[in-house]
Amino acid sequence: MKIFGYQLPAMSSLILWGILWELVGQFELTFFLPPLSAIFSTLMEIGTTKVFLKALAETGYAFFVGTFFAIVIGIPVGILMGKSRLIDELLLPWVNMFLSAPLTALVPVLMVLFGFGMKSIIITTALFAIWIIVLNSRAGVMQINRSLIEMANSFGASPKDAFFKIYFWAALPEILGGVRIGFIRAVKGVIIGQLLISIVGFGALFELYSANFLMKHFWAVLIVLFSISFTIAEFLAHLERKVAYYAARR
Amino acid sequence: MSNNTNDIDNAVTVSNVYKNYGDVEALRDLSLDFPRGQLTSLLGPSGCGKTTLLKIIAGLLPADSGEITVNSQPVTGPGPDRAFVFQDFALLPWATVMRNVAFGLELRGVNQSEREAIAEKYIGDVGLKGFENSYPHELSGGMRQRVGLARALSVDAQVLLMDEPFSAVDEQTRRKFQEDLLNLVKNENKTFIFVTHSIEEAVYVSDQVAILLPRPSRVSEIIRPEGFRHKDATSIRRDSEYLDIVDRIWASLRTYVE
Numbered sequence: 001m002k003i004f005g006y007q008l009p010a011m012s013s014l015i016l017w018g019i020l021w022e023l024v025g026q027f028e029l030t031f032f033l034p035p036l037s038a039i040f041s042t043l044m045e046i047g048t049t050k051v052f053l054k055a056l057a058e059t060g061y062a063f064f065v066g067t068f069f070a071i072v073i074g075i076p077v078g079i080l081m082g083k084s085r086l087i088d089e090l091l092l093p094w095v096n097m098f099l100s101a102p103l104t105a106l107v108p109v110l111m112v113l114f115g116f117g118m119k120s121i122i123i124t125t126a127l128f129a130i131w132i133i134v135l136n137s138r139a140g141v142m143q144i145n146r147s148l149i150e151m152a153n154s155f156g157a158s159p160k161d162a163f164f165k166i167y168f169w170a171a172l173p174e175i176l177g178g179v180r181i182g183f184i185r186a187v188k189g190v191i192i193g194q195l196l197i198s199i200v201g202f203g204a205l206f207e208l209y210s211a212n213f214l215m216k217h218f219w220a221v222l223i224v225l226f227s228i229s230f231t232i233a234e235f236l237a238h239l240e241r242k243v244a245y246y247a248a249r250r
Numbered sequence: 251m252s253n254n255t256n257d258i259d260n261a262v263t264v265s266n267v268y269k270n271y272g273d274v275e276a277l278r279d280l281s282l283d284f285p286r287g288q289l290t291s292l293l294g295p296s297g298c299g300k301t302t303l304l305k306i307i308a309g310l311l312p313a314d315s316g317e318i319t320v321n322s323q324p325v326t327g328p329g330p331d332r333a334f335v336f337q338d339f340a341l342l343p344w345a346t347v348m349r350n351v352a353f354g355l356e357l358r359g360v361n362q363s364e365r366e367a368i369a370e371k372y373i374g375d376v377g378l379k380g381f382e383n384s385y386p387h388e389l390s391g392g393m394r395q396r397v398g399l400a401r402a403l404s405v406d407a408q409v410l411l412m413d414e415p416f417s418a419v420d421e422q423t424r425r426k427f428q429e430d431l432l433n434l435v436k437n438e439n440k441t442f443i444f445v446t447h448s449i450e451e452a453v454y455v456s457d458q459v460a461i462l463l464p465r466p467s468r469v470s471e472i473i474r475p476e477g478f479r480h481k482d483a484t485s486i487r488r489d490s491e492y493l494d495i496v497d498r499i500w501a502s503l504r505t506y507v508e
Contacts, residue, residue, distance in 0.1 A: 145338070145340070147336045147337075147338050147340040148340050148342070150305075150310050150334070150336070150340065151334065151336060151340035152357065153310055153328055154308055154309075154310060154328045154332070154333070154334040155328070155333075155353070155354040155357040155358065155405065156328055156329070156330065156357055156358060157357045158357075161357055165342075165356075165357075166342075169342070169344050172344075243344070245343075245385070245387060246343035246344050246385070246387065
């Protein structure tokens with residue numbers, strides 16, 4: 001963006017909001033918002049403590065295992081739904097239902113089914129991410145140029161070849177979009193899981209800090225979480241741009 | 251001109267083929283023979299089922315009844331004896347020219363070095379040398395169809411099925427394609443089945459023109475433009491027999507054009 005002929009650096013708005021935050025904090029307008037600089041120094045303090053690193057590891061583990069399953073199940077299911085009218089008719093109502101369902105309300109049920117441990121947290125994370133991945137993969141397959149499929153058939157492609165060499169690649173721009181949104185939803189899922197199921201990881205830290213009005217600590221953890229999901233989302237957006245050259249020309 | 255094809259070896263035969271789309275009768279009792287080593291055009295107004303017939307021969311669509319044979323073997327699906335050239339090129343947009351041309355061989359399980367050597371030869375043959383690592387979106391429409399053609403040639407099928415292959419390229423490129431196609435028919439010793447809606451194009455490139463009439467589709471006439479086949483590519487368009495046949499076909503088709 002340009003203002004008065006000056007090229008603004010990337011993420012200028014973040015800098016602006018950061019300055020505003022610092023000012024509000026320095027004037028001590030509300031205990032809810034300590035100065036940003038104080039939050040960062042708190043982050044430096046707690047960032048190397050065992051408690052924090054353990055929480056980071058627990059959260060990271062649940063997050064990556066959960067999204068891993070969301071991706072390896074979600075993408076093939078979505079592609080199959082796009083390919084097969086029958087599978088689509090069978091699964092689409094469920095996918096749409098779970099996409100809009102308040103999954104948080106389901107967490108107690110998951111606890112009954114899968115216990116109070118890591119397993120339930122991972123499943124919660126996967127459930128937050130998977131539906132949008134399924135729907136996007138399906139949408140990607142549904143817009144494939146029919147003649148690409150006829151071409152593969154005319155050269156005798158096996159179903160496996162058609163799946164991995166045509167459907168997957170043709171749907172890849174949409175799939176990556178779905179995975180990106182799925183990751184962002186999974187961040188929510190993992191924290192909700194950690195808050196509701198067993199108080200571990202970042203969820204436990206949030207619980208601890210907010211209950212004791214340790215706002216600097218609360219914000220510090222939130223900023224770490226934001227940075228992680230922002231980095232992942234940007235990385236996937238970068239991958240999306242890499243396939244954009246053919247997204248418009250399928 | 252003659253309609254006598256009895257003494258000719260047919261690469262492809264279509265006998266009594268019926269095809270309905272729901273209530274719409276697309277093909278009714280259609281029979282047609284395709285002599286080996288020659289180019290046969292399927293010509294007709296839009297909606298006459300010429301692409302349907304081509305896809306049935308390709309094995310991409312099933313016929314409701316009737317029989318199609320390629321080299322006397324009944325067609326039950328796509329096979330290595332046929333290769334298809336698509337109207338919209340059907341190239342993989344995420345793959346280079348090299349991979350696209352070799353893709354037919356890749357699907358048939360030919361190993362990479364072997365298929366790339368074959369693809370390289372045909373990339374050269376269609377005049378795309380130097381573009382091996384380009385992507386389809388970097389090429390013009392004409393060049394993209396050359397990729398599609400090279401892909402079909404590289405699997406070395408005896409029968410080439412071409413579905414309005416030149417309709418999505420500009421007029422000048424199209425003329426060049428038509429001249430190249432004449433040489434291809436002469437040199438490749440393959441059987442070509444060529445769908446077009448252009449009368450001039452059909453007469454220019456074909457050994458045999460099958461005129462299809464619509465709703466339901468049937469072969470109304472088979473014309474064999476023979477008098478000018480030996481002439482060189484550039485003088486055919488001024489040949490009087492060529493012009494007469496074009497006029498005659500237009501006279502029989504014009505009543506079917508809305």
